[in-house]
Amino acid sequence: MAEDPNLRREFISRIGTFFIVVSVFALILFAASDISRNNPAIQAGVTQTYIVLSVQAIQTRDSAATMVAPLGLPTPTLMPVPQPGGSNIIAYLPAFCIGAIGLMVGWFLKRISAPPSKPNTRFEGIRKFQEKQREAKAARDAALAKKNAAKKK
DSSP states (O other): OOOOHHHHHHHHHHHHHHHHHHHHHHHHHHHHHHHHHTOHHHHHTOOHHHHHHHHHHHHHHHHHHHHHTTTTOOOOOOOOOOOOOOOOTTTTHHHHHHHHHHHHHHHHHHHHHSOOOOGGGTTHHHHHHHHHHHHHHHHHHHHHHHHHHHHHO
16 A cells, blocks of 8 residues: 655644654753843842751751850851852753754744645745835835936025
């Protein structure tokens, strides 16, 4: 049994669309992770969790100091709040690579499954652009001629 070429082209086109959608998602993930990694507040270690832990540590130290001072015991000192480990710069690079390669594969699959363009419409955009340029030049020339005619009077 022979397979219908139109069904095959439609299937390849859908696979290309899938690659494009997944790749765009991977690129969005890469951009979002890069933006969040470059947040100045996070780099300075001033996150909500850090602030809350610091306030709790100060409150604990102060309350313990009031409890042990009458007994003549040494007052507690603050322990440093543990900082989260540094983020690996290359951690999200695979998302960018998958996104870029997936976009290329998806574009390629969409391109090979697209019907060929008709010869008369292949360069239609260039023709329209050149026509608009000619019309604009004719309008400028007419305006210049009108201006020169008004000067001569």
